[in-house]
Amino acid sequence: MVGFPQESAVSDLKSSGLFHTLARLPHELGRPVGRVAYIPQIDGLRFLAIFVVFVWHSSLRASRYADRLQKQGIDSGTLYRWFPHGEIGVDLFFFISGLVIAQSFLYRKSKWSFRDFYTKRFMRIYPPYILSLLGCFAVLGLTHHVPEGGGSFASNIPLLHSFAASAVYVHSLWFNAPSRLNPPMWSLEIEIQFYLIVPFLMLAYLRLKRQAARMAVLAAVSAAAILVVASFHLHGPMDHRFRIGLLAYAPYFLAGIATADLSKPGCLLNRIKPGAAYDAVMVVALVAFTGFGLWLCGNDAHPQGFWLNVISPLAGLVIVSMIYLGALYGHVSRAVLGLPWIALIGTMCYSIYLTHIAVVQGVSDIVLSRLHLENRWLIWGIWLPSLAVAVFGVGLVFYLLVERPLMNGGAKVARHDAGKTVLPHAAA
Numbered sequence: 001m002v003g004f005p006q007e008s009a010v011s012d013l014k015s016s017g018l019f020h021t022l023a024r025l026p027h028e029l030g031r032p033v034g035r036v037a038y039i040p041q042i043d044g045l046r047f048l049a050i051f052v053v054f055v056w057h058s059s060l061r062a063s064r065y066a067d068r069l070q071k072q073g074i075d076s077g078t079l080y081r082w083f084p085h086g087e088i089g090v091d092l093f094f095f096i097s098g099l100v101i102a103q104s105f106l107y108r109k110s111k112w113s114f115r116d117f118y119t120k121r122f123m124r125i126y127p128p129y130i131l132s133l134l135g136c137f138a139v140l141g142l143t144h145h146v147p148e149g150g151g152s153f154a155s156n157i158p159l160l161h162s163f164a165a166s167a168v169y170v171h172s173l174w175f176n177a178p179s180r181l182n183p184p185m186w187s188l189e190i191e192i193q194f195y196l197i198v199p200f201l202m203l204a205y206l207r208l209k210r211q212a213a214r215m216a217v218l219a220a221v222s223a224a225a226i227l228v229v230a231s232f233h234l235h236g237p238m239d240h241r242f243r244i245g246l247l248a249y250a251p252y253f254l255a256g257i258a259t260a261d262l263s264k265p266g267c268l269l270n271r272i273k274p275g276a277a278y279d280a281v282m283v284v285a286l287v288a289f290t291g292f293g294l295w296l297c298g299n300d301a302h303p304q305g306f307w308l309n310v311i312s313p314l315a316g317l318v319i320v321s322m323i324y325l326g327a328l329y330g331h332v333s334r335a336v337l338g339l340p341w342i343a344l345i346g347t348m349c350y351s352i353y354l355t356h357i358a359v360v361q362g363v364s365d366i367v368l369s370r371l372h373l374e375n376r377w378l379i380w381g382i383w384l385p386s387l388a389v390a391v392f393g394v395g396l397v398f399y400l401l402v403e404r405p406l407m408n409g410g411a412k413v414a415r416h417d418a419g420k421t422v423l424p425h426a427a428a
Helices: 006-016 018-029 040-071 087-106 114-143 159-167 171-175 183-205 211-233 240-244 246-262 276-298 306-329 331-337 340-347 349-366 376-410
Strands: none
Touching (some): 018 340, 040 087, 040 276, 040 306, 040 331, 040 340, 040 349, 040 376, 087 183, 087 276, 114 183, 114 349, 114 376, 159 171, 183 246, 211 246, 211 306, 246 306, 276 306, 306 331, 331 340, 349 376
């Protein structure tokens, strides 16, 4: 009888160097870190955010395939409503952005200049952005392909006009609609709006010497933004959330700023002792995160009524704040989100975000739609893993060739978990 030499196989794997290579790969490919300590859990949170965005966009394409079957008289059913809306992932991204950008101002010992901030931001984010935009423009322009049921891809906005507006981050403001070239870029336009004002915001913020006063101002501005946006929703269609832009998502950025401030040495969050209680907080937060995303999916991220539009961002703020607490202070949560491969994918999130929708749409149209699947479980069971491999592969290549060389000037990787007293480097 032939046995299975499991132990010898593992031993051979380790001795061959393959095991060591796979273990070292995230370290070698991860975020270049200079003088500032690296906390992998923040990239773990980015992983969570990009995972939700990817899964929702992929399930949306699978749902459109199922809809086409329905029109042909084939009842394949759908699982779309069982996937959280990607906007909850975007909310988490905005919270993290406020956190890490505020850190660069709150923890700087020397004087900072507006020119240095804007130059660093531009060199960090614009080359990958414009390259991905040019790629989408070239493909859509040369092929003249309009995806069936492709939403914003099928917009009647001229392609060149969409490219020009997207290139300077004003597409949503100018056309009151997301980009025809790469629809998820509406959130990057909001990021740019935040970057444009954050040096002025932090300059005024730091003039308030008492932390309690700073927290009160942030709370008041967040409350005002929520009330104003809720009022807008009473009188306009869904696309108003794009036209309003930063105002609609300001509370998430401001919550990140508050978290950075409260994490300074001697402050409230810095005095927290990590423990199992925060793992429980994370479990509750993830359940709420999923439930909130499913609710957003059910109403297409456009709740009706004034009070629902007040409660929705408040609930989102509570949830992302709880997730942050769990990630930084829960023993198990901290270990899981700090896993090298999880952190690496989080590090790559910008490259994945820039490229994923083109990959998802392209693979869906060219490959998956030709498989003639008719069972709902088979559709989603093949669709999501296939797209995950394609999206991760393309994102990794884009990250290595384009994004990573621009991170901190290509500084040598110096990675370690510095504990709860140090916030991560301000890298988007």
